[in-house]
Amino acid sequence: MKNLRDFVEEAQAKKIAIGHFNISNSDGLWGVFRAAQSLGVPVIIGVSEGERDFIGVPQVATLVKSLRDEFNYPIFLNADHTYSFDRVKEVIDAGFDSVIFDGANLSFEENVKITKQCVEYAKNCGREVLVEGELGYIGQSSKILDGIPDGVKLDQKDLTDPKVAKDFVDKTGVDMLAPAVGNIHGMMRSGVDPKLDITLVGEISSTVSVPLVLHGGSGNSDDDFRSAIANGMAIVHINTEIRIAYKQGLIKSLQENPDEVAPYKIAKPAVISMQKVVEEKLKIFGMK
Numbered sequence: 597m598k599n600l601r602d603f604v605e606e607a608q609a610k611k612i613a614i615g616h617f618n619i620s621n622s623d624g625l626w627g628v629f630r631a632a633q634s635l636g637v638p639v640i641i642g643v644s645e646g647e648r649d650f651i652g653v654p655q656v657a658t659l660v661k662s663l664r665d666e667f668n669y670p671i672f673l674n675a676d677h678t679y680s681f682d683r684v685k686e687v688i689d690a691g692f693d694s695v696i697f698d699g700a701n702l703s704f705e706e707n708v709k710i711t712k713q714c715v716e717y718a719k720n721c722g723r724e725v726l727v728e729g730e731l732g733y734i735g736q737s738s739k740i741l742d743g744i745p746d747g748v749k750l751d752q753k754d755l756t757d758p759k760v761a762k763d764f765v766d767k768t769g770v771d772m773l774a775p776a777v778g779n780i781h782g783m784m785r786s787g788v789d790p791k792l793d794i795t796l797v798g799e800i801s802s803t804v805s806v807p808l809v810l811h812g813g814s815g816n817s818d819d820d821f822r823s824a825i826a827n828g829m830a831i832v833h834i835n836t837e838i839r840i841a842y843k844q845g846l847i848k849s850l851q852e853n854p855d856e857v858a859p860y861k862i863a864k865p866a867v868i869s870m871q872k873v874v875e876e877k878l879k880i881f882g883m884k
């Protein structure tokens with residue numbers, strides 16, 4: 597079977613994107629897997645530090661591997677935003693396919709130093725593990741927002757500079773880069789996030805040699821996705837919209853069947869509503 601690097605390179609060459617969807621439990625895993633399977637496209641499961649602590653680090657690695665093996669299916673596991681070398685090492689040792697070291701809040705020099713340390717550990721671990729670097733702060737939480745998150749700036753001068761991005765990639769040796777191009781983590785309450793700077797996506801993509809990753813995809817328009825993907829985004833992250841789908845599915849289920857006590861029956865509509873959101877996104881990303 598082709599590995600994650602093969603799929604990311606293929607996506608970059610074809611100007612399409614692989615979907616990256618965060619989960620907190622096996623409900624999310626099945627929702628994402630069934631969506632990908634129904635379309636026959638590769639998919640990446642993401643777990644933040646909080647999400648992976650809830651489900652269990654070795655446990656989530658085993659669950660994803662079990663789907664890959666049983667169905668002979670290209671489903672991969674990424675350690676989303678990881679804030680220390682120790683936690684990067686933990687997931688590489690646990691068998692994850694890729695990891696993001698997020699030093700976007702650090703000085704450029706410190707970000708380079710720790711990212712490079714992560715890349716070296718991944719290269720020497722005895723199997724293929726991709727490392728993604730982060731440059732430019734876009735906020736941290738996947739939730740509904742009433743305003744742009746503190747510390748996030750959407751002025752042109754605060755977005756990722758293509759020359760700095762190239763310097764970062766050259767110095768660290770990362771396999772993928774997540775730039776700040778007007779994207780934000782979380783999603784505005786209105787459901788409409790600020791527009792992405794597509795010109796900048798294209799400039800960064802043609803300046804650095806590695807595939808780009810779009811974070812904070814929840815709330816961005818379908819047109820913005822298509823343009824960003826056509827200009828070099830090879831992976832797109834969605835979290836908040838699946839969280840909302842899960843919660844709404846659960847509320848509806850509890851309201852419609854107030855006497856139901858079987859967790860698997862209560863949760864089933866929530867799994868289906870997550871699956872629907874993931875399917876809609878995967879169709880836009882164009883892997884099919």
Ligand SMILES: [Zn+2]
Nearest residue numbers: 781811812833
């Ligand atoms: Zn992110």
